[in-house]
Amino acid sequence: MTHLQPGLSLLLKTALRCLSFLLAFPLLASAAIAGDTAKAEILGFSKDGAYFAFEQYGIQDGSxxxxxxxxxxxxxxxxxxKPSPFLLRNQNEDEIEAGGIFDPDALVTAVRSENREKAQQLLQTTRIAGKGLTAGHNPRTELNSDPFRMVVAPRDFFRPGEDELELNLNEYLLTSDTCAGIKIDDTRGFRLTMTYKGQIRVLNEDTSLPESRGCPLAYRVERIVTHFPEDGPPVYAVLIQMDTHGFEGPDRRYLAITGQL
Structure with a gap:
């Protein structure tokens, strides 16, 4: 990774890059002012359900x-x-602007490939094998869905009368000294519960905001992935999509909550 070349204006270069992006993708122009939304790829569980992995990726707003x-x-x-998470951002100006053409697909593919190489040893050590069923998925584009509640059958072989799995999320104002210091006062935490087999479990209840979240503004239950190993307890991973304060508007990122059913 390199720093900006001396004498070049970061503001001008950022503006030109954003302009070329919007010219290449005019239908996304209106969405660009809302920050960027990371895409998620589920790498799945290990066969025994001991480990889970996922990736989020995209083009950072502003830069x-x-x-x-x-x-x-x-x-x-x-x-x-450890050493997860593997966080990689290509800030090589010469590479990004090669030939004067901003090709976001090629740039994202390249940085994902490089990051996968960095993570490969740990993915092998933890035996991530792509196991798991996406039992429920609530993308933001599904306008009639409830962002705070999800009810699913936890496995394919589900019969009437068997136990459903229900997730409920409540968000609430929770201040952060770091965010308040930059005039962001509407940061939020969340409480997530799971109801399964007659028991209500609290999966998360924030009393403070981890620095890794930045300045979170909102949350939604995005999906749940389950896995029923042959020799071990069933497991789950809930992906929460959160809006965080970004350069051009709220950015959308993911966090995972995992456990045994």
Whole structure:
């Protein structure tokens, strides 16, 4: 990764890059002012359900830098497995502007490939094998869905009368000294519960905001992935999509909450 070349204006270069992006993709012009929305790829569970991995990637708003972030989690303990997360952002101005053409697809593909190489050893060590069923998916484009509630059958072989799995999310104002210092006072935390087999479990209840979230403004239940290993307890991963304060408007990123059913 390199710094900006001496004598060049970051503001001018950013404006030119954003302009070329909008000219190349005119239908996205109106969406660009709302920040950027990361795409998510589920890398799945290990066969035994001990580990889960996913990636989020895209083009950063404002700078136009392509990025890839790969997270590997210890499922039972719901925490990152070091050296995860792998956070990569291409800030090489010469490479991005090669030939005077801004090709976001090519740039994102390249940074994702490089980041996958960095994460490969850990993905192999944790035996991530693409296991899991997306039991429920609530994309933002599905306008009639409830962003705060999801009810699913946790597995394919589901019969009437069996236990459903229900997720409920409540968000609330929660201040952050860091965010308040830059005049952002409407940051939020969230409480997530799971109802399954007659029990209500609290999966998350924020009392403070982790620095890794930046300045979060809103949340939604985006999807749940389940896995029923042959020799081990069933497991889940819930992806929460959050709006965070960005350069051009709210950016949308993901966080995962994992555990055993």
């Amino acid at each position: 136009g830098f392509p990025y890839s972030e790969i997270f590997v989690l210890d499922v039972a303990n719901d925490r990152w497995v």
